[in-house]
Amino acid sequence: MLWTIDSIPNQESRNALITGANSGLGLETAKALLKKGATVILGCRSIYKAETTAEKLSKEIHSGKIECLEMDLSDLKSIDIAGDQILDKFDKLDLLINNAGLMAPPRTLSKQGLEIQFAVNHLSHMALTLKLLPLLAKQRGARIVTVSSGAQYLGKINWHDLQGEQHYDRWASYSQSKLANVMFAIELDLRLKKSNIEIASLSAHPGLARTNLQPKSIEANGSWQEAIAYKLMDPLFQSSYMGSLPQLIAATDPNAKGGEQYGPRFNFRGTPKRCRIAPLALEREEREKLWEISEQLIGNLVAISIVKNMLT
Numbered sequence: 535m536l537w538t539i540d541s542i543p544n545q546e547s548r549n550a551l552i553t554g555a556n557s558g559l560g561l562e563t564a565k566a567l568l569k570k571g572a573t574v575i576l577g578c579r580s581i582y583k584a585e586t587t588a589e590k591l592s593k594e595i596h597s598g599k600i601e602c603l604e605m606d607l608s609d610l611k612s613i614d615i616a617g618d619q620i621l622d623k624f625d626k627l628d629l630l631i632n633n634a635g636l637m638a639p640p641r642t643l644s645k646q647g648l649e650i651q652f653a654v655n656h657l658s659h660m661a662l663t664l665k666l667l668p669l670l671a672k673q674r675g676a677r678i679v680t681v682s683s684g685a686q687y688l689g690k691i692n693w694h695d696l697q698g699e700q701h702y703d704r705w706a707s708y709s710q711s712k713l714a715n716v717m718f719a720i721e722l723d724l725r726l727k728k729s730n731i732e733i734a735s736l737s738a739h740p741g742l743a744r745t746n747l748q749p750k751s752i753e754a755n756g757s758w759q760e761a762i763a764y765k766l767m768d769p770l771f772q773s774s775y776m777g778s779l780p781q782l783i784a785a786t787d788p789n790a791k792g793g794e795q796y797g798p799r800f801n802f803r804g805t806p807k808r809c810r811i812a813p814l815a816l817e818r819e820e821r822e823k824l825w826e827i828s829e830q831l832i833g834n835l836v837a838i839s840i841v842k843n844m845l846t
Contacts, residue, residue, distance in 0.1 A: 536805045537779065539566045542786045545598075546571035549627050550785070551620065551666075553577040553607065553659065554634025556587040559681065559740055562778035563631060563785075564591065568598035570786075575601040575624075577616065577634070607634055607658040609645035610835040617665035617836065626673045627666060629785050632659035632680040632715070641702040648831065649697040651704075655711035660718050660828050661836040667844060670733050677792075678722065678735045679784045682715040684801065686739065686812040689713030691824060712739075713812055714824060716795065720811065721821040723792040725845040734792030736784040737811070740777030741798035772803040780806040 550567050554560040555576040564574045568591060578584035584602035591600055601623075605616035620627065635655045644653035663678055670676040689709030692698075698707050716737045723735035780796040783806045790796065790808075797809035814820060 537783050537787070537807075538805070539569070539779070539782065542566060542570050542782060543788065544570060545786065548629065549573045549575065549624055550629035550631065551575040551577055551603070551627060552631045552633055553605065553662070556583045558774045559778045559781065560631075560633040561587065562775050563633065563782055565595060566778065566782055567629075567786075568595045568600065571598050572629075573599040573601065575603050575620070577603045577605045579606050580604060605662070606645075607654040608650060610653075610658060610661055610832060611645065613658050613661045614665065614836045617662060620666060621669055624669065627669045628673050628676050630663060630666060630670060630676075630678045631781060631785055632663065632678070633781065634659075635681070635683075635711075636708075638704040638708045640704065641698060641707075646831075646835065649702075649707060651707045651711040652697065652714065655708075656714040656718065657828055657831055659715070661832045663718075663722065664832075665836050667731075667733070671731050671844070674732050676733045677785055677790075678719070678733060679781050680715045680719040680735070680737050681781050682719075682737050682739045682795075683708075683712040684739055684741060684797070685709040685712040686716050686815065689812065690814060691717075691820065693823070696827070713814060714828075716812055716815040717821045717824050718828070719795075720793055720815055721825050727792065729845050731844065734790075736790060736792060737795040738780040738784045738806075739795070739797045739809075740780060741772060741800075741804070742777075742802045772798070776803065776805075780809075782806075 545567055550572050552560050552564055555564045556578045567574050576584045576587055581604040588600045588602050603616055606612035636651050642650040644650050685708055689712055719735050719737035726733050784790050784796045794808055795811050796806050798804040799807050
């Protein structure tokens, strides 16, 4: 039987935090969880975006509960502040969906001077996850879903030039960050299991889905060639709604397990199913190396020292 949002179990009494919840996959995920009764925390780059989205959702959906949260994923200090706000306000967190992302901008640096795609897509989500891990651990059966991309299959970690300082290829850097997403999700699940912490870490990718990433990439780079390419490829793209299904099944399906990845049935499009993981993400030594480097880059900007004792 094909999986749809109607397959999502009742989510009443569950708290879910979604990053990048104001558009695209994040917005569709928020809608689906609200319709099932969840309390959805809209994590957005500005409080204005979060509140505007909340207002629109409240008019459309009359179930669940909406909370707004400002978090700038280009600034680890903002992640630390947002994490503290969650810890202060909520006594439990059932779902964390690391959804937000950037795609192929010109070389730009985060507030901490790191390549923006690696910082936003990977590092900030790792920092947020580790910050909130003690809260997630309070709730048996909590899940963390990190959203990757089909670009993971083309990606590799450029250990000699991780930040693209010597040579920057925006698409290679994007693929690197999406591979890092999967590597983090798998390594986190392994460490959680080893530490006997009942949290499942999964990954998902949307295939080719129409979101605001494509027009933003065209705008940022001023590339008419890219605009034409997207126009020619448009028939292959599926809607944001369909693209959100893999992360929703990973987040809510009772049969989904930690360490798994979900994507479209036909890789680029289709209903969701369990899918293969990029081979490079299955290499334990590579994942451990990425974890250690990422911890060093996050450093003391996010108060996650307690987690080091949790994840033995």
